[in-house]
Amino acid sequence: MTPPQPQESDRPPEHPRPHGATRPGGRTARTRAAVLAAAWDELDTQDLASLTIERIAQRSGVHAATIRRRWRTVEGVISDLLSRSGGTIPVPDTGSLRQDLHALARSLADFYAQQRNQRLIEAVVTAATRDPGADKVLQTVLGGRVRHVASLVDRAAERGEVAPDTDGFEVIAALGAPFYYRLLMLRRPVDANLARTAAETAYLAAAEGVFRTGAGADEEPESG
Template sequence: MDLDDAEQADTAPRKRTGGRSARVRVAVLTATLEQITEFGVEGLTIGDVAARAGVAETTIYRRWGTRTALIADAVTELAAVGNPVPDTGSLRTDLRVLAEQVSHLIARPGIARLVGTVIALSVDPEVEAARRRFWDDRFERSSHVVTRAIERGELAGTTDPREVVETLSAPLYFRVLVGSEPIDDAFITRCVDNTLALHGQPAR
C-alpha cells in the first residue's frame, strides 16, 4: 500500500488528524526536489514525482493543481528545512552559522540550478510568489539573530535586520550563481567580517 492508498483508506473521522496528510506532502516535495536535482526543472514530470513519492498522480493534481505550483511549493519548503536560527550568544558566531547554512543549502546538488530556474520563471505568478515566500521566510528567520544582537547591545537600535542579512548572504549566492569559485572557510570569514565592518556598530 503506497502513501496515497493509505491516505484514502483512512476515512474514519477520528483518524483524520493531518499526520498522514503531512507525510504525503513531505514525500511529494522531497521527491520533487530529488527529481529536480537529477533531471532539472525541465525534466520534471508529475508522473515521475508520483512514482518516487509512492502516491497517485491524482493526489498531486488534487493538492497542487499544476506542475508549476508543485515546483513553487518545493522551493518554498527549502527555506524551512534544516536551518534552525542560531543563538550562540554572539553576533559574529551567529552570522557565521547563518553563512554556513546558506553555503550548505546552495551547495546541494541541483539547488543552484533550481534557484536559477526559479529566477528565470519569475514571470509566472505562482513561481514569483514562491520566490518571494522563499526569501521573506529566510529573512524573517534570520532577522532574529540581528534583533537579539541589538538587545545585547552589539548593534545600534536603528540597525535594519534585513540589510544585515542581505550584506552577509548576497556574496554567497553571487559566488554560486554567477561566479565559479567555491565557497570555502576563508570566504565565509570574509563575508562575516565585511558584514560586521558595515553594520557592527555597538549601541551607545
C-alpha cells in the first residue's frame, strides 16, 4: 500500500551491495544510484509516457546504452526505483486503532499531495502491466509494506479492540483502496475528506468483525 517515501535528500538511497556490484560503493553502485536518482528527479516534471531512457541518461550522466543494457526499458528503471527506494510511511502507535488508522490515512494523503509521488505510483502500476518483472516487484514490495503496517491491527487485537483473528492485511488494504481508486481510476487528487472517510470506514468494518478469518467470521454482526 505504501509506495517508497523520499528520504531527506529526496533521492533514493544507495544500498550496500546492489545486484552485480563487486564491492560497496563501487562503480556499479554509483551507476545505479545516479540512474535511480535521475529517474526520481524526472518524475517531478514527467509522467511515464514522457519519460525516456535518453532523458534519464542526460540527467544522470550515464550513457543510454549502459542503461538499456542494465535495465532494458524505462519500466525496468521504475521497477528498480520502487524496489530500492527506502522508507515507508511510519506506522502510527497512538494506543487506539481508530486514531492509528486516521493518522495513517492522513500520512497517505500528505504523501500523495506531492505530484511526484502521484506520478511514481502511476508509473509503477503502468510498468507492472507491461513488464512481468515489474509486476513481481510491485506485488512483493507493496505487499511487504502492507504487512508491515498491519502490525498496528495486531496491536489493536492484543488490546481487545478487534477480534484476535482480524486480518490486519485486509484492514490496511481496505483503508488504502480508496486512495488508489481516486488516483488511478478517477484521476482526481486525494484530500482530507477522503483520508477521513477511508480511515473511519476501515475502522468500523474491523470493529464489526468484517475482516475476521476464524470461527466467528461467518456470524452475522449484532444489530445496534
